[in-house]
Amino acid sequence: MDNSWATFGRDLHLDLSGPGGLRAALMRALREAVRTGRLAPGSRLPSSRSLAADLGIARNTVADAYAELVAEGWLSARQGSGTRVAWGYRPDGAGGASPGARATPPARRRPPEQDRRPDQPRFDLTPGTPDVSSFPRTAWLAAARRALTAAPHEVFGYGTAAGRPELRTVLADYLARARGVRADPDRIVVCAGFMQGLGLVSRALRGEGGGPPNWPGEVRGRTAQASRNPRRPGEDWRQGDGQLAVESYGLGFHRTVITRVGLRTVPLSVDERGARTSELSALDDVRAALLTPAHQFPMGVPLHPDRRAEAVNWARATGGYILEDDYDGEFRYDRQPVGALQGLDPDHVVYMGTASKSLAPGLRLAWMVLPDRLVDKVLAVKSTGEWQSGSLDQLTLAEFLSSGAYDRHLRTMRLRYRRRRDQLVAALTEHAPHVRISGIAAGLHAILELPPGAEQSTLQTAHRQGLAVHGLTFYTDPAATAVSRDALVVGYGTPPDHSFANVLDALVSALPAP
């Protein structure tokens, strides 16, 4: 079997250069492969013997690296099953995504407590998933019944890339009301999760959707600032190359989606006012910037109003786009939600929302509100692949929204998550007052700042206790110049209600002493 791994290192492009010796370099390379999803959760690694042979290094070096990564929770080792990528490290999060690994054998129905793989954590504080035990089954079923009963026959036939008109109509109303989005149904495209949407827009930006080489908006929108740039953006963009700016803290898997279509990513620094949008105008050949304006992921700050304006101005001046990842915009606790950036300029902002945080990732339903001149391009790209989400779920969500069940569910969950956040803050205040917590005004996760150098050891302690939690390092773009701070990213939305107190105990006891 090990033969099949003979080229593992080469296939994964494990780069063993850099400081700190071979073991450190191998650990860095493996972490990066997990972080970017090149190594999927659950996938088996080669034996230390065969990887050592493949890389031409000592077997002990590989074995030691494996052991440390197991201790840190990146990998898991089981008797007879070899070393695998740990399940806790699914690259979920902001927009949300879990690249599937080979599934476990079909499971019988078991009580949830017994329903974990031997290498699964007992407690899960990784962000990206809401409390799925709170999915509103009864209300969803009622909406499905009403939707299916009233549906025209054509619903069961082939549909369109844009999605069901019923859903797009209701979404336009909802997004205007709840998020300040300037939407009309013809500019909404339903997609199967944020990841699919990001891939589609990236491909459209790369020119795959066809159309004229000079996009009208780019030429029309050019100003004095843009014309300092000798390149004619429209023409360059047709060549396929180009950059997409991403926040320096974010999800490696999102960067992978972008680079896979042939665009490069370039990091934008993040500070206490959110992404430093001033850096945009100094960057070359940037077509778009992927931002989390309502609630930076994972740092948890909203984008400052000045920077919101600055981002939109940059897009107008250069003919670029802001991709607004509004993954948890509905969840804000201490004041009114921050409206969508898209409201400032619907011609230069792609708004992207999802049901993965507000309802359930398992639905695979998300939506984009596109600038008019991107609609046909994105639909053209979508038509070349899996162009349509399941119609019945789309109709059910439309009914769920229009009946008010969605608002009711959000109110319930907002109270519940707020209570959890308050419990988290109280537990830290009592048991770990030296740990500063931030990013807690909104969303389903918080940042716990650790003493310098304490992140890895804290993670090791947490993982030994069966607590899945990520360090900020996991969400730091390796291309970013600033050094990542030591911190934990605590996704408090994930555990079911009944175990939340136990989860907090485990977390607190994993934190370093003052």
Next chain:
Amino acid sequence: MDNSWATFGRDLHLDLSGPGGLRAALMRALREAVRTGRLAPGSRLPSSRSLAADLGIARNTVADAYAELVAEGWLSARQGSGTRVAWGYRPDGAGGASPGARATPPARRRPPEQDRRPDQPRFDLTPGTPDVSSFPRTAWLAAARRALTAAPHEVFGYGTAAGRPELRTVLADYLARARGVRADPDRIVVCAGFMQGLGLVSRALRGEGGGPPNWPGEVRGRTAQASRNPRRPGEDWRQGDGQLAVESYGLGFHRTVITRVGLRTVPLSVDERGARTSELSALDDVRAALLTPAHQFPMGVPLHPDRRAEAVNWARATGGYILEDDYDGEFRYDRQPVGALQGLDPDHVVYMGTASKSLAPGLRLAWMVLPDRLVDKVLAVKSTGEWQSGSLDQLTLAEFLSSGAYDRHLRTMRLRYRRRRDQLVAALTEHAPHVRISGIAAGLHAILELPPGAEQSTLQTAHRQGLAVHGLTFYTDPAATAVSRDALVVGYGTPPDHSFANVLDALVSALPAP
């Protein structure tokens, strides 16, 4: 607006060479663009003036070509809306797919008769869609309720690329019983339609899924016949290039899926015994053959037993694969269904089934049973894109299958489609005895053979009467050497029951006189 079309001809690679003058060449090129999906249904064509300028030909030539294609039903022209690709020409069919065009504005609920676009046909005999008015709404809802009530919480979270274990377990049983497939749940991958599956397998064959350069099966499986070939298949395959054999009659859109990932297609002739599998061994660098063994699409013949053996032997000898598109294997009327080819050799046949014909395309649910050595590769490829179908529909289908509702629905529909087929045969026997009908032992469509040269004029008559129907030309691979016969491909599954008698009247009156 027309400026945006300045490069239409270039972008579409309209090739105006070939016999018969510019008008004929332009018509050929536009038909091919529609057939392959490069021009999506509903998409707007440039004005004749601007296309003429773009191509450097006379405006009248373009206007005449448009007018004839409108008459033939490929395009539709409407006052104020310009010329568009007709909706009847969605590239559905065998595996089934309808690349979505920009959707029409949200529709209010209207009675079905009023629910068509002005350019939509009154009657639809294009194949690829079952009678969606017969979708078993009540039984489906009951299954959804049972499934959702019993579901473990994790169903609502992120899932795996393989699909829900509940569904894979039930599918393995069902496929073994109903189709003679040798399946186990670990080799089943749920996907969102045949098209997604075909794309995934094509990418895996091209080497995207990683793994060792020499696939064990290929090396192990090599025989005297294969070793006449100096190439080492495993190594070549990793280069990305290669060919996939397709039946010379089939769906242009399937070929487009294959070529888009970087493989070439090469046609296999089709005769009254199905695909001529003997041609496989004479072809170079062929990695797989896409076949419709149970019911050739669209010719309607089953693959002869000798050729089934021949196909499998070729795959064994060369380390290649048969991709078995079992799009309508459940519908056979006059004798027992032909078992799946996959039963002969699960290590060399990829079985691909779908709910699009048996239930509804709008569900976007299909499945593959993969040879063991393709499973990880296909899952790795799937994990890089939209890796997961909606969990609730997957659970509902599992419940629908295991409760027996699927079998009951199939029995009902089999009787209904068989009655339609008998009505079709009776109508032709009475009113058009000179038109030979074939391919009627199974499936949801039939071939009506026309006098030589009569296909285009028959289509024109049909389309003038508001009857959407395709000629065999539409399904003929332009790369095939044999000349397409004149015939209609009549999808009798599509219309709702209540209008079927009227549809038959319209069809019969469109047929040429004896």
